[in-house]
Amino acid sequence: MAQSGSGSHPRNCAFLGNRTLRLRNDRTIPLCDPFMFGFWNFSVVSGLLDHEGDCLAKSSMRVLVVDDFEPFRRLLCSTLQDKLELQTIVEASDGLDAVELAQILHPELILLDIGLPNLDGIEAARRIHELAPRTKILFVSQEHSVEVVQAAFNAGASGYVVKVEVGTELLTAVEAILRGERFVGSRFAGHGFTVASDARTPAIARRHEAGFYSDDQRLLDDVTQFIGTALKAGSAAIVVATESHREGLLPRLQAYGLDIAAAIEQGRYISLDAADALSTFMVNGMPDPVRFLKFFGNRIATATEAAKGKQARVAVFGEGVHLLWAQGKAEAAIQVEELGNQLVKTYDVDILCGYSVSSVHGGIDSQTFQRICAAHSAVHSR
Numbered sequence: 001m002a003q004s005g006s007g008s009h010p011r012n013c014a015f016l017g018n019r020t021l022r023l024r025n026d027r028t029i030p031l032c033d034p035f036m037f038g039f040w041n042f043s044v045v046s047g048l049l050d051h052e053g054d055c056l057a058k059s060s061m062r063v064l065v066v067d068d069f070e071p072f073r074r075l076l077c078s079t080l081q082d083k084l085e086l087q088t089i090v091e092a093s094d095g096l097d098a099v100e101l102a103q104i105l106h107p108e109l110i111l112l113d114i115g116l117p118n119l120d121g122i123e124a125a126r127r128i129h130e131l132a133p134r135t136k137i138l139f140v141s142q143e144h145s146v147e148v149v150q151a152a153f154n155a156g157a158s159g160y161v162v163k164v165e166v167g168t169e170l171l172t173a174v175e176a177i178l179r180g181e182r183f184v185g186s187r188f189a190g191h192g193f194t195v196a197s198d199a200r201t202p203a204i205a206r207r208h209e210a211g212f213y214s215d216d217q218r219l220l221d222d223v224t225q226f227i228g229t230a231l232k233a234g235s236a237a238i239v240v241a242t243e244s245h246r247e248g249l250l251p252r253l254q255a256y257g258l259d260i261a262a263a264i265e266q267g268r269y270i271s272l273d274a275a276d277a278l279s280t281f282m283v284n285g286m287p288d289p290v291r292f293l294k295f296f297g298n299r300i301a302t303a304t305e306a307a308k309g310k311q312a313r314v315a316v317f318g319e320g321v322h323l324l325w326a327q328g329k330a331e332a333a334i335q336v337e338e339l340g341n342q343l344v345k346t347y348d349v350d351i352l353c354g355y356s357v358s359s360v361h362g363g364i365d366s367q368t369f370q371r372i373c374a375a376h377s378a379v380h381s382r
Helices: 070-083 095-105 121-131 146-154 163-178 216-232 243-255 260-266 274-281 289-306 320-326 330-346 366-374
Strands: 015-022 028-032 043-045 048-050 062-066 088-092 109-112 136-141 159-162 208-213 236-241 269-273 314-318 349-356 378-381
Touching: 062 070, 062 095, 070 088, 070 163, 088 095, 095 109, 095 121, 095 289, 109 121, 109 163, 121 136, 121 146, 121 289, 121 330, 136 146, 136 163, 146 159, 159 163, 208 216, 208 330, 216 236, 216 243, 216 314, 216 349, 236 243, 236 274, 236 289, 243 260, 243 269, 260 269, 269 274, 269 289, 274 289, 274 320, 289 314, 289 330, 320 330, 320 349, 330 349, 330 366
Parallel strands: 062 088, 062 109, 109 136, 136 159, 208 349, 208 378, 236 269, 236 314, 314 349
Antiparallel strands: 015 028, 028 088, 043 048
8 A cells, every 4th residue: 555755747737718518407517628639528418428529539537526615626636737647637516426427437536525515425435436446536535534534445445635635645645546556644554444345344135126016905015014124124215106105005004013204204214206206317218327326326325314223224115117117118117227226236225116017008028027027136926
């Protein structure tokens, strides 16, 4: 593991003024082009980039700098521009933007703060590590407790620098990380931090199951047991269902021995309308991956915070996929199922997807059924 030192490669860089990367919600992120090769005109469509010009095509490296305090963020950018051979630097000010940009750009390096709005840096790093596993993450934070540093490495970080030591350690940290080494500042000398790949935590089985139901009674029986078991264990639950199923589930959960009013007040039980949920991430008839992951990621994070116990998880029941299939949008439903697998990989969640077979004329064709089965860890029929 590299320790602090000095070394640099001088290179001038200038901001491009109004040259920006535009996100889906019309926010823009400034870019830096030190050699004035030109500018990529970014627009994001279904997770892909359209472009004009050749800036990033000629860039040797992309760096994302994430900090909600603009003067410090600009200090980091100017330091990197002045001392290292960087051609493209992108800025962001909150954790959700960091995750979105990491998925879009797959930068070689991210400088990441911990105390970020919307999504803290630790959780952002976990998501980035799943979405862009080759991206190196260097935390630059005012937090200096050993526990926080260990949490950063558990989340997938390659290095950690305390903000007050940026002047003496930042460049050394960046160079070490880009060589494939880990870096911790000199104040942490002697601490044997482990990283995500060598942490010895026991694996927890994760579920993403599908249920095909012949009537509402059987569907509600299964969902009651699935959600009720999680809530009784101190975990949290998110139900994304039709209005009739959400209303039918509440008295069943009460009869299951749960105080649902208390669970709702605690934030451990979140009930959402399936059609409304679909409207937030469907674009031109297909699920938008970034919108999907942001929608569910925010709600899973909220539910996780409300859950009780160190091993608490989040149980998610959803039938938005059923609505898509019933509308003849089987391909969209399957893509939503694949995105559900990303949720299972990223968070401590168990997912049950419900299909009401009897409510759709003609049932489900064999090819669609096989593809749905392939997207799940288990499938059952009632």
